[in-house]
Amino acid sequence: MNRLIKPISFLIVALTIASCSKNKSGVEVIDEEGARPFVDYQITDGDDPFTFDFKNKSTSFKSLQWRFGDDSVATEDSPKHVYLSTGIFEVNLTAVGETGTTAKKLVKINIRPDDVVAISAVKTGTANEIRFVAEPKKGLVIQSIEWSFTEVSPAVKSTELSPTRTYAPGSFNSFSVKITSSKGSVINFSKFVTPEGVAENITSGAAFFPNQTNPTNVNEVAQKVVDGNLETKTYIGGAKLPVIFKFTYTTPQTVKIYGIGNGNDSPSRDPKSWVLEGSNDDLTWEVVDSRTQAKNFYDQRTDLGAKTDGERYKKMFYFAVANPKPFLIYKWTVNTVFSTTSTSFQISEFRLFR
Template sequence: MKKLIIFPLLLLLAGMISCKEDEVVPEKPEAPKPTADFAFEQVDPNDPFTYSFSSNSTNYKEIRWEFGDDSVSAEENPTHTFVFSGIYNVVLRTTNEDDYWAEKELVIDINADSVVNFTATPVAGGKLKFDLVADIETDSLFWDFGNGETSTEMSPEISLDPGQFYNASLRAVTPKGSVAIANRLICDIGIVQDITLGGRYSVSRDHDGGPEHAEGSLKLIDGNPETKFLQGGYNGDLWVQIEYIDPVVAGAYTLTSANDDYSRDPKNWNLQGSNDGQNWTELDNQVDQNFEDRYQTVTYIFDNHDAYKFYRLNITANEGAGLFQCAEFQLLKLPQ
């Protein structure tokens, strides 16, 4: 009898243990995954800095906007005003309650040149008259003519020394505080146009690493005086050429010395124009030039009223080194 009693007890215990192991704990169902999507539009045609954003996202608990200018928002459909022109990567991130997330990124390009521009027109008394050209609403203007003079007038008039170039800028502020800046090269008769990048650029012989190299020929026209084109084994036959589809009338150019080693600087050169790439007309000739400073930009103006498809700068001598270097070359069109 004793054994008969113990056996069912053991069965009962085993049954209890078994029951505990098989117990199913109901899991919380997983929330649907979030999606992120949005669209944007300019709110006012006269304010290229302000945009409204509308989210088309789903299944999220939290929403976060990053506008690419260090500002953020947790609103569903925010409106944002950028302070400066620029290219902004706007990111929308949604997160659900299980911390799954989704992102969508769109780019807003507020191009400074399309936002604000200005004209400079010769008027009586040998002066230049400046006018804002822009579709934006402005609250204030600040002109800096690059010659030490400034103005806050709508249409200021100033006199500039003939034969000199100046870096002028216009700073326009909108009623919401956004800032648009236009920079232009000017001379006494108007705005000078940089046409360096308007044609096909080539050199007679490049850096050994090619045009894309850190010191390749493209560094001569990248707008950055701190980068340079360096040619090894310089032997006086280097030329730099720009070929245009339609002939243009160039009237000036600039050269900028590089960061180091004066003996690599250009010393003698000439500029030629051509319409077939075979027959050349000399437009300017410089001998014994001397860049006394590093990063020094010198402007050369030449008398030309003819349009050419080809412009070629022949650098016939440097300051004596076996290497040639130059930081920048610009070809310019003067006001007609």
């Protein structure tokens, strides 16, 4: 029995093809004489998270063309398709009638890495030693795996299914994993780990509320600090200090680490002093962490041996929370910047990890 797909999200979009009318199904068709095709299909999951069966339910058609969103095309009635990577794919079925009339239906399939393989890191019992585990889901068969531990240079590689690493107490470390399935599908992960386990980025799961933004440049608004891209930034010229970013969750979250990305120029705009607070009612706040930096981010990168501006700018700086507790709301308040003549403020990213 086919199982309807649960973890994969679908979005049906009606497409306007030309001057046309709409039938009761909501699918657009060209207004021409003759029989019009009705287009519809059902998607069910196959034997692993990358495999899908497409059951055609169209009528009054002469031919079909399936486009799966990964440059693959099929013309059979009800094809099976295997995707070779994670991502969002637009499946588009075009039905052509006897007189050339057409109708289309588009569905988006979202295959997320964390829905395919669970990556975890657990304590082994030896001081500061972590065992990494890759657990496949929904019938996936791992053909090969490569771990890359990038806290050292050059990175340490491992092809073991469950390798171990020893980390310095209180350290925040990056690693990546490349997994290839028995069907050739590839899953890539980039994550962070501490001696306590994997640190999960939960920034996107919060509603974001800044107290001010860039009023003139849509490319540098406050929302850019939560877009996951170090190549973008928020810049607030002549900011009214303090600058406040608030993150509201639907369930309490325990933030253990947070990260700040510096902008691509003018280190005098870097935050100098700030406080991160937590609350469960938006009224009573508890200090989670507070900092006053002696040097701006640009100079800190230089001290660490960065050789070029590209290495100094557009980098993340991470800060550990000494006594993490669960809160519904987190508030980051920047009180001062490094400039002594201006209150202009900029960063590229702000991230929360649990």
